Amino acid sequence: MSRTGSRVALYSVVVGGFAFLYLPLIVLVVFSFNASKLVSVWGGWSVEWYAELFRNEQVLSAAWLSIKIAIINATGATLLGTMAGLALSRFGRFGGRLLFTGLIAAPLVMPDVIIGISLLLTFVSMEQLIGWPVGRGVDTILIAHITFSTAYVAVVVQSRASGLDRSIEEAALDLGARPFTAFLLVTLPMLAPALASGWLLAFTLSLDDLVIASFTSGPGSSTLPMVIFSKVRLGVSPDINALATLLIGSVALFAGLATWMQIRRMNRT
Amino acid sequence: MAARRRPFWLSGRGAVAGIPYLWLFVFFLVPFAIVFRISLSEPVLAQPPYSPLFNADGSFAGSLFNYELLFDDALYRAGYFNSLMVAGISTFITLLIGYPMAYAIARATPTVRNLLLMAVMLPFWSSFLLRVYALKTLMADTGLVNALLLGIGVIDTPIRMLQTDFALYVGISYTYLPFMILPLYATLERLDWSLVEAAEDLGCRPWKAFLLVTLPLSVPGIIAGAMLVFIPATGEFVIPNLLGASDTLMVGRMLWDTFFNERDWTLASALAVVLLLLLVVPIMLFQVVENRRQGAEA
DSSP: OOHHHHHHHHHHHHHHHHHHHHHHHHHHHHHTTBSSSSSSSOOOBOOHHHHHHHHOHHHHHHHHHHHHHHHHHHHHHHHHHHHHHHHHHHSOSOTTHHHHHHHHHHHHHSOHHHHHHHHHHHHHHHHHHHOOSOSSSHHHHHHHHHHHHHHHHHHHHHHHHHHSOHHHHHHHHHTTOOHHHHIIIIIHHHHHHHHHHHHHHHHHHHHHOOHHHHHHOOTTOOOHHHHHHHHHHHOOOHHHHHHHHHHHHHHHHHHHHHHHHHHHHHHHO | OOSOOOOGGGSHHHHHHHHHHHHHIIIIIHHHHHHHHHHTSOBOSSSSSBOOSBOTTSOBOOOSHHHHHHHHOHHHHHHHHHHHHHHHHHHHHHHHHHHHHHHHHHHSOHHHHHHHHHHHHHHHHSOHHHHHHHHHHHHSTTSHHHHHHHHTTSOSSOOOOTTSHHHHHHHHHHHHHHHHHHHHHHHHHTSOHHHHHHHHHTTOOHHHHIIIIIHHHTHHHHHHHHHHHHHHHHTOOHHHHHTSOTTSOOHHHHHHHHHHTSOOHHHHHHHHHHHHHHHHHHHHHHHHHHHHHHHHHO
16 A cells, blocks of 8 residues: 555544544534434534423432532542552562552453442441441442442553652652652642542542442432433433533543643643 | 671662552452352352362362363353454554554654654543443444444445444444553664664664564563563453444453342452463563563663
8 A cells, every 4th residue: 555545544534533423423512402302303502401400309309419429539539540540650579569450450341240240249248247338329329439430540550650760759758858858849749630530530430320329229319320321222312412512512521621731741841 | 797787678768669569469469369269159149159178077168160160161161262362463553553663653753753753642641431332432333433424425234333342342442442552662762773774784674673673672571562462451341331343242241140130259350260361371471570670770
């Protein structure tokens, strides 16, 4: 194949790939403003599905519950994941390290159904043995979410901590800082971007989880994905388009802001 | 060696490593043992709905009853086979689309690279479930794809896309594509391009230089990306349920139905154990590649 030929082939796959990623989202957003209830018939612009969404008590309370779970999960997972990431990047070889790396890597790929059923059966067995947790609900969903989110945060923190310039910390120690002070004043600020992206990642993962929450939730603790799933299963409903648009819009806003800041920082240096 | 250091697990560092270690041990590793234990029981009408593992006199009461059921029933065998096949083909499709994309991102100028990376990440950050729903509305009989094809006169009657294997493959490739692109990009970005230039300077054609130099050097990224797609796709539940055909059995869906509809916890556990055993080798492969990658960064 000639050089121009392979160029053209490469760029058509790239353009096609991005179109594949974005066209369904664009259609979803456009049809959230459709006056017609049919997804393929354009009935003029309208915001009635947004109004309908905000009248739907079930969706609203599930969304609020999911956001609360996501915030607590992200905070807990960031704490545990940062400790794990630091241990893996800084503590060299310690006994049981190989198993530890396995416990961090496996949750990233483990099918949700396996995590879900095994955690539910664990909660049931624990209740029999030690009387806790009583039934299933928000607290069991939280334990489940913190468990897999911790692994993701650990990977983010580990890769950032491995790339840090250690001489700055060593300088602080040489100048008489105690290890904990050096960590607080030197290492932690350098890790801050990783902590922020780890927190956001854990937040998103929790907000997005259907399968594990379905296994570990109890009566009265339906999360947003569970409510969406039961609606979507029955067919297409335009108020879900409105919900998706709000979500995609806020994610796009965040991501755009982050990228803009990154590009600006790069251009300055 | 008089000033001996305290053993690692009793030092402050031991606590930093120990707390997350203990958490993952209790809530990630121990649960597998519990699933295995319950897979040895038989379903009973009780709370909880499985028989005890030991009789009153202390003798062992577990059996491989559920596993015999799984191996004797052609439906379950087909479910495992289909899951592995669907995941394998989907992984290949994402690699075919994802590799050129990762390659183009890695070779772009820094500003363009950041924009493209954000463009890959953005769908990944928005809801997985809602993206599957987006595909469902597009591919419905009355959806936009059929409406367009009917409108330009390519077809006379709507093509049935939902509840087919086609929709299943589109769904898995669509949602898992970012998981393929990101590790591939990370590998290609760190690749020593002077090696490719050297091959070309020495008379290698660009296409051959790609096959002999670039592609072999990107194998770690290919393996990491492939495992990130293949392993979760094998146990996928949402996509087969919302987009796939009901006669294409997949183990994630069978496990869900056994647990929630038939309420047989013991058979669902056995289904999970066998799925996990099938995935042990890919998971270990993933861990080795991940450890190497982390080691290379350090």
